[in-house]
Each structure stands twice: as C-alpha cells, then as structure tokens.
Amino acid sequence: MKRMVVIAVAAVFAMVLGGAMLDLPLGAIDLRIPVAANLGESGVSHPVTAVLLNYRGYDTLLEIAVLLLALLAILAVLGETRAATPRAAHPVLQTLVRLATPLMIVVAVYLLWAGAFRPGGAFQAGAVLAAAAVLLHLVGLSPGWNTPRLKLRMGLAAGFAVFLAVAAALLPQGALLRYPPEAAGALILLIESALTLSLALILAGLFLLLSRDEEAP
Amino acid sequence: MTGGLLFALTGVVLFAMGVAGVVLIGHLLRRILAFNLMGSGAFLVLVGLAQRNDVPDPVPQAMVLTGIVVAVAATALALALARKLHALTGHLELPEDADE
C-alpha cells in the first residue's frame, strides 16, 4: 500500500516538475559573459577550472573540508580494527598492476597540469592516483589502513591546510581567496598540486579504511 | 526540445526514483544507491536546465563537480555506517528503533 502511494506521489511529482520545465523563459542573468570576461585575471584559461578555483573557489575550499571530514567520520565510526591481510591475487594481475601504476601516476601528473586550460585538474588527478592505490591493494600488493599515523595524517590534511593557508594569506589583498592576477596562476597550481596529493590519499583512504576485517558480530 | 532540457527532464525522473527508493528500500546498500540516483538527478537538472539553449555554462558544471565530491563523501560515510551496523548486528537492514 505504502509502496503504491509513494511511487504514485513520485510519479506525479516528476510529471508536474517536468511539465513546469517545458515552458520556461531564459534566465535574466547569463554568467557566461562575466566568466569569459574575467578569464584573463582568473589565472587559468579553462572556464570550469576558473569557476572552480577562483570565482567560486570558496565552494571548493569547503568541498575539500567535506571530503576530509568524511574520512575523519569513517575513522570515528569504525574505531580501532585490524587491517585486512591482503590476499595475493593471480601473478599475472599483479604484474599488470605493477606496470599500470607508473602509467597512472604519469596520467595523474598530466591531468593536474592540463587542468589549467582543458578538462582536468586536481580532483581527476587525485582520483587516478587513488585508483592506483586501490588496485595495488586489491591484487594484494599493499595492505589496508589502520588508524593513520602522524605522517599519513599530515599528508591527508596537507592539501586542505595549504588551501586554507593561501585563502587566509590573501586576506590582506582585501578579500578571502582574492588572487592577485599576476600570481593567480602560480598560487592555483600550488593549491592544485597539494590537493592532488591529499585527495589521492583521502579517496584511497575512503576505500582502504573500509576494506578491513570486520570484528565478529 | 533541446538536449539540455532532455537532460533536465531525465534528471527529474531520476530524482523522483531516487527519493522513492530511499523511502521504500530496506536493504542499506540499495538504499545508498538510491540516494546516489537522487543526487545524480539533481546534478542533471542543475546542468541541463541551465543550458537548455545548448550553450555550455561553466558555472553549474563547476557546481556539479563540487556536488559530486560531496556526494562521494556522503556515500563513503553511509557505507562505513552500514558496514559497522553489519559488523554489530549481522544485518544490512535498519533494526526497529527501540523506543523505550
């Protein structure tokens, strides 16, 4: 019964909303113009990266905070548990992964560098690196994580810390995250690189912390 | 009917399905997937509706990138909780709230 009702409601909602979309005039404001107009001072030539790290860089700052928070939350939720003992996969797989890993690292570096002028950037780069780490774990070449030690914690927090520091350091410019046009490119690259490292660790951690032996129920 | 609008309409359908799923599904993993469906729906609407005249708009795209990361974080936490619950109770369903 409940099932039917919920589904019906959802369907009606979808129809009404969809219907309302069909006859919609164009928006009063078009941000494409200012985005393009200010690309010069943004320090990057790719509009999405410009929005992501400059115009709306503050969103990204908080977004990284959310990601770090998620890792922290998982640590808090899972508590102390033993790391999984990696189960060695088929040697062929292991060799493949051994070969793939350096390539993935190269790809990551390229993505990071490319982010400035075409799709790419810290998040994509970090994701690729994290994928590499996950692969290494899955084929049994690297263990899962315990509660991270100091070094690892530093690495996890570094990206966010750098971002935060830059944001604060720019306050005397008159506003949070207000890059001076000439230095914008360099600063963004700095942040991006630090983020790549930390994002890679965090994303990998999300997986490697979860893939642990469960304590018996 | 432009491409952008099509995306937006699909997004609406996905969102509706996602919500229904979160409300109805008991199994935690599927429930978490339903939530992701819902999120993707919202993202599609955000991008699609903004470019319903098929001229790409970088702002919503950047927003969606942010949104995706947030969704990833939320999903990871949800999975961790589900896993913990499974470790404690051996089930992947929410127990009845023991109210008194």
Add this chain to the structure above:
Amino acid sequence: MSDPAFQPLVWLILLPLGWSTLAFALGPGRGAWTAIAGLATQLWLAFMLAVKVGAGGTAHAGPDSPMGTAVTHQVGGWGAPLGIDLAVDGLSAAMLLLTQSVALPLAVYARSYFKTGDPAGVWFWPLMGFLIAGLNALFVSADLFNIYVTLELVGLAAVALVAAGGGAQQVAAALRYLFATLVGSGAYLLGVALLYGTYGTVSIATLMPLVSADAPRLVWIAGGLMVAGLMLKTALFPFHFWLPPAHGGAPAPVSALLSALVVKASFYLILRLWLGPLQALLPAFAWLLAALGAAAIFWGSWQAIHAVKLKRLIAYSTVAQLGYLFLIFPLLTHPAALKAGVMQIFAHGLAKAGMFAAAGVMIKATGQDTVAGLAGTVERLPVTLFAFGLAGMTLMGLPPSSGFLAKWQIIEAALAQGHWIIAVVALAGGLLAAVYVFRVLRQAFLLAPEGAMAGGVAAVPRALEWSAFALAAASVVLGLRGVELMQLLGAGA
C-alpha cells in the same frame, strides 16, 4: 577595523577549520585545548561582529532586505553573481553569537566528559570543529549553492558525532539521521538547481528583486522543495522521526550540540529564505507550517511526558520546542514575531544544551539513563539538578527567563494580529512542558529507595556540573536583559 586582514566574519569560518585540521593532525583524542582556545577567540570575534552590525546595521536599512545587511564580504573580490558573497545582518550575527556561546561551555564540558579514553571521544574535537565551521559558514553565506555545501558539512559532521564509538542502536540512529539529512539537502539542492535554471544565479541578493508572486510555476516548486527539505532537517513534525533516537542516543555533549545548534541551522535557513528571496511566495505556506508546529508541540510533549529514558524525554522536548519556532510564520508581518522567534532560538539553544549536559552528569553519576533511576539525586548532585531546574524554567517559559520573554512576545504578536489560536497553543505548550520537566524534578526530590543508592553515585568532575550550570543560568539571565539582543535584530529593520 581598518586592517583588511581583520574580518571577524571570515575568521569565524577560517578559525574552526584551522583548529579542527590541527586537531586531526595531532591525532586521536587530542586537540581539546586548541578547540577551547579557538572557540574562546571565536566568541570574541562573534561579539565584535555583533557590535559592528548593531552599530552599522541601522544605517543599511533597505526596503528589499527586511533586516538590512550590515557587514558584507565578497570572496575573491568578484562579487555576486559571479563570485560568492558573505553577508552578516542582525539575524545572522545573533546566530553566530549563540553558536559560539553554546559551543564554548560545551567544549569545556566535553573535555572532562571524554577524558576517560571513551571511544566516542577519540575524534570528537576535529569533528566538532568542522561542525562549528559549517554552522558559521552557513550563517554568513549569501549564496544558495554555497549554503548547500555548508549544509552537508554540518550534516555529515553531526551524523559522525552521533555514530562515533556507539553500539548498534546508535549506528542505526546515525544511519536514519544520515538518510534524513541527505534527502533533505537533496531536495534543497534540486530547488537551487531549479532557481539557477530559471534566473541564472544563486546569489540571494541578486535573486531578491527577480522573484515575484507571478514567478513561473517552476519557482514555486523550487521554493516548496527547499522548504520541505529544510523541514526534514529541522525535524518538524511529522518529519521528526529521526531526531529522538539520534539526539537521545548520542553522548551528552553531542546531543547538546545537535539539539541546541544543528536543528536551528536549517530553521534559520527557512527564515532566511522567507525574509529573503522567496518573500513573495512562501507566505502561502505560513499556516501549514504553524499547524505542523502546533502538532509538534503537542506530540513532542506527549511523548516526553511518557518517555522512560531521561535523554529520550529531553530529545522529545526538543521536538516540541522546535514547534514554537514555526508558530511565528503567520505572524511575521509583525516585527515582534521575528524577535520572539530568535528569543526562542536563544532560549532553547542555551537551555537545551544545559539540560542535556546536566542529564549527562546524572547518567554518569547514577550509571543509567532512566527517569525512574533519578530518585534521590537531589542530595548527590544539587548543582546539576539546579541547572536542570533552571533550564526547565526556560523551557516552560516561566519568568524570569528568556523562554518567558519569547512566550510573551509570541503571545503579544498573536494578539496584535488577532490570531488567538497561536497564543493558546503557546500557553498550552508551556503547561505541557511543565508536566515533563517536573516529572524529572519530582523524581529527583524523592527519597532514594533503600539500597538503590547503596553503591553510591560515582563522583563527577566539577567542570561537568558547572559548565552545565553556566549554560542553564545563561538561559535565565538572558531573560532579565533581552534589550540588546532585540536591538541587534532590529539592526536595519
């Protein structure tokens, strides 16, 4: 404040982010002192900000913004709609002040509460830091999408705090809470998406003049979605199902943070939309919200009166007290209504934090969480019980307390507009609150049954008792002098 680097509203965000990251780097169970130092500074910053707003606010009266934005900050120097604006008016300044002044005593409380290597406390400090950062960021943000990110920051931190180190019940409660808050922010995000699609901006200030009563249907749907999502996050009846297990099951300091601040954040947002961009649309929903609020008062009180567990009782009382907040919506045309609402936010924030803190002490002392088990505690924990009583006074709306001032203002606003029924509901709610508050006090005054206390109550650190007392006392003292707060709200109105 000529120095451009001195920007209280910015530092109120950077500081907690900073110290929570530091606390994380320091490692498990560390960071209490960084947190306390940080929060103390934040309290000072929030105060400076409030002074600034109170002074400058009156100058910036704008017909379009009912509360006249006083202090703004353009992140990246771009300015809306391209960039993200931060804006602090009387309302947000008040919320910031409340957040810091509740968080600081609770930090002191938590420090002694989690001392004994409690697994729940291992990552408490960084989590609390992100929570506070998220709240502050939410209160100052003037950008609907940015607010979505802050909402998630708050939500995830809150869920993690509930689940940390808990058993199956607690984890289950956390999962319920997580799904509720995710669906809530999902609905909000869809609403934002629709608004952006329609108008091409998510800046509150830019949207303000664009949205009018004859807006396309899509905008109405957007408004509905956003408010519905936020109602779910605020646990307004009948969306309250997730709150009692979460707030009742978490460790006392966490319950206090959640009940006092987190649910208020989403309510603040509804208020913000109401007075801001969706001004033209939302009044259509006013009576619906008020009706749900009334239902919440009665249902929540009823459950509290019958709750077996002490913290369940307090959690249900939160459900009821949140109901009061929604009574103001039909009255918002009268300035007293907003003031009543904010006074209630402060009253409940301080009192409920104090009450949960006191409950935590009693539970630590008696070693169990039932109302029945409190018999005789008055002899063992006079300070704590006094704190509970003072907090109770505020919740019942008895004078002299901030709760009383809130009740007074809401009744007067209701009479001024001839909305009898709201006054009646508010008064009835006060009596119901008395029933469950005195249910606890009576039990505590009873003579301890022979042998029940034979084991004696465990000794409790002074810091616990007195930080609980400080919060409860603050909720009463505010009732003796609410003028400045009310003027702060009036800033620019």
Add this chain to the structure above:
Amino acid sequence: MTTNELLPLAVLASSLLPGLVIFTLPESWIAVRTTLNLFGAVAKLGLVFLLLAGVHAGGSYGVRFEVLPGLDLALKADALGMLFITLSAILWLFTTLYAIGYLEGAPHRSRFFGFFSLCVTATMGIAMAANLFTFFVFYELLTLSTFPLVVHRGTDKAMKGGTIYLAYTLIGGTALLTGIVWLHHLIGHTEFAHGGIASALGGEYAGQLKIIFLLLIAGVGVKAALVPLHGWLPQAMVAPAPVSALLHAVAVVKAGAFGIVRIVYEVYGVEFAQSLNLLLPLAIIAAVTIVWGSFRALFQDDLKKRLAFSTVSQVSYIALGVALFGPIGTIGGLVHLVHQGIMKITLFFCAGNYAETLGIHKVSEMDGAGRRMPLTTLAFSIGALGMMGAPLTAGAVSKAWLMDGATAAGMDWAIWVLWTSSLLNAAYFLPILWRAWFRPVPAAWPEEHIPQRGLRETAWLLLLPPLLTAAMTLATALFADAAITPLAWARLIAAREYVGLETP
C-alpha cells in the same frame, strides 16, 4: 544610583544573597547558616523600617530596568506595598527563628533555608512590583521557590501535595499571564497607578476588560484560595509547620490576596471596576468562600487541615473588604491582610509545637494539651479567639471595619455572611480550646519528643515566636488607634486611593 533606587533593591538582596550563599553551605555548618539567616532577617527588617519612615514622610522609592524594548522590570515602595512588606518582614523573622528550632537535626537544611529565603525575596518582589509584568515575574518565582519547600520531606504524600499545588498555581499563572499580555497589548503598559489605568480605554473595550478581569482574578485567586480554586491549600498541609506558616500567613495566600487588591485598586481603579459591575460578583465569590471554608473546617479532625480551611475562609475577608465599594470596607480588608497574618501564623506555630512536642496531629488528640503546654495553648487560644473576632483581639478590629464597610456600601447581606462565619469559627475553634483546657490529661501522648523541664514546656525557639505573635494579636487591637499601627496605615492607603471621597 540614588538611595531611593537602592533601598528597594537592598530589601530584595537582604534575603536573596543570604539564600544563595546558604545553598552552597555544607550541611554541617549550622552556626554560619543560622547567623546568615538571622542577619538577613534582621537586616531586612531594618531596611524595611527605613523605607517605612521614608514612605510615611511622603518620599517615593523605586527603580526600573528595561527587559525588552517597552517592557520594564520595575519596583516601587508605596503605602500599599509597605503594608505587605512590613508584615512579611516581621513574620519572616519569627518564622526563621521558629524554623531553626523546628528543623534542629533535620536533613537538607541548607536546601530548605535557601529556598526559604528565595521565597521571601519573591514575596518582597510581589509587594514592591510597580507593574503587572513585574508582579507576574515574582509571582511565578514564588511558585517555583515554594515547591521544594512543600515537597521538602520527599515522601510520596509530600510529592502528591506538591504536584497538586503546582498544577493549581501553574494553571492559574497561565490565566494571569494571558490577562496581563492582553492588557499590555490594549494599553501598551501595565503600570500600577492610583485610580487604575484601565479606565483610559474607551467604553468599546468594556467587554474585553471584563474577560481580562476574570482572567486576572482567576490567576491570583488560585493563590488566594478563592472557592473553587482552593483545592491545593489543604493538600499543601504535608509541608513542615514553618512552611505552612509561611504559605498561610506570609507568602502565598497573601500574595494572592494582595494581587486582588492591586488589580482592583491600581489596575482597574475601584470606581471604574464598580462602573463595570465587577465588584459585586467578586464580593459574592468572596462571601461563598468565607462560608464554605468555615463550613468545611468544621469536619476536619486533622488540626492543620482545619486551620487550612479556616485560612481559605479568612483570606477572603480581604477580598470581600476590597469588593465593598467605599473607603471603610477598603480599610477593613487591608487591615485584615495584616491581622489575619499575625493570628494565623500564631495558630500554625502552636500546631507545630503540639506535633513536635507531643506528636499531636489530630483535634481528637488534644485532650489536656493545655495542662501540659499552657503557654503554647494560651497563644493558640488568643489566635483562635482572634479568628472568631472576639473583643480585644485583632480580629475584632478588622471585622468591625468590614461590617461598617458593608453597611456603608449598602450591602447588608455581607454583614450576615460575616456573622455566619464568626459563628462557624466559634463552632470549630471552641471545641479545640475546650479539649485542651478542660479535658483530663491522657495516660500517654501519641509520641512525646521533648520532655518538660519546669516552665520550659518545649524548646524555647518553638515557644517564643507564637507568644510574640499572640502578643501582637492583642497589641494591634488594644492600641489600634495609635499613630503607627496596621489600622493607621490602612487608613493612609484608603485616603490615597479614594482621593475624591473623605475618609474616616
């Protein structure tokens, strides 16, 4: 801050601060606690006399704080307030002495005396409130601070009594609050003023004003124990004797009665109330309460319960006096506010003595008590006779003025009410006296705690207060026409209230 502003605050502080300190004192610090108690009580008395002199000389004392924009917490010491303040201050001193003796060796004394002091502070606040808002604040504080005293013993019975007390007073408080906010909404303020403030509103508000009057009177009527709102009073008897004394003579019921006086005279104004035909209904309710209370008292075997119903009846004399339009009735009512307090506190002190010394709780156990405890019983007899309105007692004075007032107001039926009540009073007090004095001493007392030693029939601290109050009962009557007596003061107030009419 000038002295005129500080003095009222000092009067509050003189009981508030000791109270707060006492809360923190360890149980064993008896000497410190006692000193603080007495110091507070004596200091308050001194301050009150300073005020009294100042007010008599026509000085104006007051202070106000802004709580919300347009809402002030305001204190003022006027003639009417001083009547109540002086009464409470004096009786508080006696009650404190008595309580120290009564609770010797009992547990939780720090808590007890802490709330005890808060309770008196609240009473002072009620007396000095300059507007209804302030009045309400202290009125509710009184409720809260008396609850722990009522349930002090922590037994289930005490809890039951305390809960009923709370239920009545909190609901009453809600009605009162509704009335106050409504009035505040109509007039914009709730300041007390001679001749009232409600008359400022036009005739079209008459209907609303009547409803508000009902709400306000219902609110204060609960504490004043007007029938049918009196149910809590007999239940609250579970409290220790000093608390009963406090409830019945000094604080709670008096606060209610005083509230009625303020509302009729300084919110509505007696002429305006008369013009709205509000006084007659009030008088009728008061009359019903008087008779009903006395009637119920007849059938109570429990001594304190009998006294409780007698209080129900006696307090309404005040309401009746207020409701009798005209200065003479007013004087009767006001003077009874004081006299009833003195007499009733005597009776409760004595009841407490019987219970503490011989374990006597019931009237049927009183046989021969007079032989064993002559002094206590003497005091009790004076109090009882006063209640009946026998000549040469305070009761006689107030009754005389009330009856004249009734005649002056042309409400002769009220005289019959008073006579009936007097007869009933005699009917339920005389048997007690007869048993105590003339019945033989029983073989054994229910449970004798304090053995006799010569003249010392019980602990001195228990004996002195009732003797003193009994003496006052006579004195107020014998020297009724002296310069400074309750009567003289009541006349002064009446003179200030009825500016128009000449006063006797």
